[in-house]
Amino acid sequence: METVTEILRKVGATVTFRNGTVTVNAARVRNFRAAQLSRKNRLPVLAIAPLLHRLGRAEVPYVGADRPWVRLSAPRDRDGVAGDNLGARPVDFHLSALRKMGARIVVTRDSYKARAKRLHGTTIALPYPSVGATETVLLASVLADGITIIKNAAGEPEVVDLISCLQKMGALIELDTNRVIRVEGVKKLHGTEHRVIPDRMEAAAFAVLAVATKGNILVRDAEAKHLITFLNALRKVGGEYRVEKNGIRFFRTGPLKPYAIETAPHPGFMTDWQPPFTVLLMLARGRSTVHETVYEDRFGYISEFNRLGARIEVVERCIKNPCRFAGGGYSHSIVIHGPTRLKGAAISVPDIRAGLAHLVVALTARGKSVISGIEHIDRGYEKIDTRLRRLGAQVVRRRAG
Structure with a gap:
């Protein structure tokens, strides 16, 4: 904005x-x-x-x-x-x-x-x-x-x-x-009033946070019709949700399960959902995969996850279905071996969605984490630290230096 x-x-x-x-x-x-x-x-x-x-x-x-x-x-x-x-x-x-x-x-x-x-x-x-x-x-x-x-x-x-x-x-x-x-084409347009749709990226982020931390979060105004593919994947890995009058409530009822994700244009699994969802797959017991078909270089954050204790392989091959990056030498798929026992550490944020994923990791990990590069998170999630504190998270924002 x-x-x-x-x-x-x-x-x-x-x-x-x-x-x-x-x-x-x-x-x-x-x-x-x-x-x-x-x-x-x-x-x-x-x-x-x-x-x-x-x-x-x-x-x-x-x-x-x-x-x-x-x-x-x-x-x-x-x-x-x-x-x-x-x-x-x-x-x-x-x-x-x-x-x-x-x-x-x-x-x-x-x-x-x-x-x-x-x-x-x-x-x-x-x-x-x-x-x-x-x-x-x-x-x-x-x-x-x-x-x-x-x-x-x-x-x-x-x-x-x-x-x-x-x-x-x-x-x-x-x-x-x-x-x-x-x-x-028309000759002219005129002013109007319009209510924008709810942010489906933000809704998915809080859904992942609830499931990863075994919490219970009501995302107000979230629209299930905009999240169909995400909701299906969330339920497949062991998350759960309930559509209520004023939004969607996300929670978890059992252990997380491995799953195979393939990103795609709408109505497929959105590429911006991929980094936060990877955190859930890291916590699940077994082998999970993510095949990125929208961007050819979206796994730069994986090295940071591995440093925090994850076991994730970045590979060039297509998983499941051949995509436009096949044979191009692009590292556009990952294989995740879970579960991961996450530990707190100093974390550097590379971009918006990966930044939110790192934040979920920090809230799931044992011990204290220090996150730098939070300006990336601020670009996509307004007052995220304030809202997390309202949910019970121990989050403190400090100026660098």
Whole structure:
């Protein structure tokens, strides 16, 4: 939210917060340059299409310029997007779509510079059902001339929620079968009120925490329909849940059991659920596996887990089903030998979801743990230390040094 607010204010919008509600007034948006924003987040790329519609120009930071991106198995020129260091996150999907819709884009080491008098509708076939690329095309197509067809679009609840919001603002969008979205451009959009969906990553994180620590946690407002694959996996490993009037209650009734996980785009097992869920598999007796098919380099946190007492092998082979990383030399699968007797230690957090997993490990381990790099956790989980203390955890936040 901080990054989004920074973008909006940079281009001239006013943003106010009150009682959990954000109000945005975009009447005075005059600045197309947002290139001086923080490079720590890939969200500025999503501002390109709205700025092109509004001002005909856009300039946002090239947030991948200082990152050692790994190529996928099909070599080609690509632009990287920062965020967590999970492997290549190409924005060429975004840029090629915008170019096909009429944008002229120049990529420098510091920024993406785009121009367009008008964007026009076309057919966009995404090479992969990327959430960010789907959102970019949606934001570009709602005010473009003509009709835009998005093939192989992402179908995550967050994408559907964006579509719902855009429809309230006057957009004409149809969801078809087989990951196809049809957008008929309109002349203008108007303001609206919209309640965003609950954070399903956060709901899963607290579910894992409850099961790992043998606790009992009610996650208010959590939606079971957004967590179907996760809830099934949680029950398979020995966790349990109960849907209540005001949320979902998570708990555990017996020993944890080994399981095989394979990440995939929605409605599959979400890649962001993978690091916290790995903690449960570490605690289960027997052999578990995780096959990561979304990012080719998402197991950087495993060495830290092994240092804390886990027995996890990182392997290059696909487990269960062949995926797009097969034969590419990517360490995208793990084999877990449990159970693990975790011990407290000094822990360094590499990214948001792995950071939450490390926090669960620390709360499960015997003894005291000291966690550094908590800014990664803060990016994804608001006031996490305060909420954990309310649940009975002994967590103290201290400034470095």
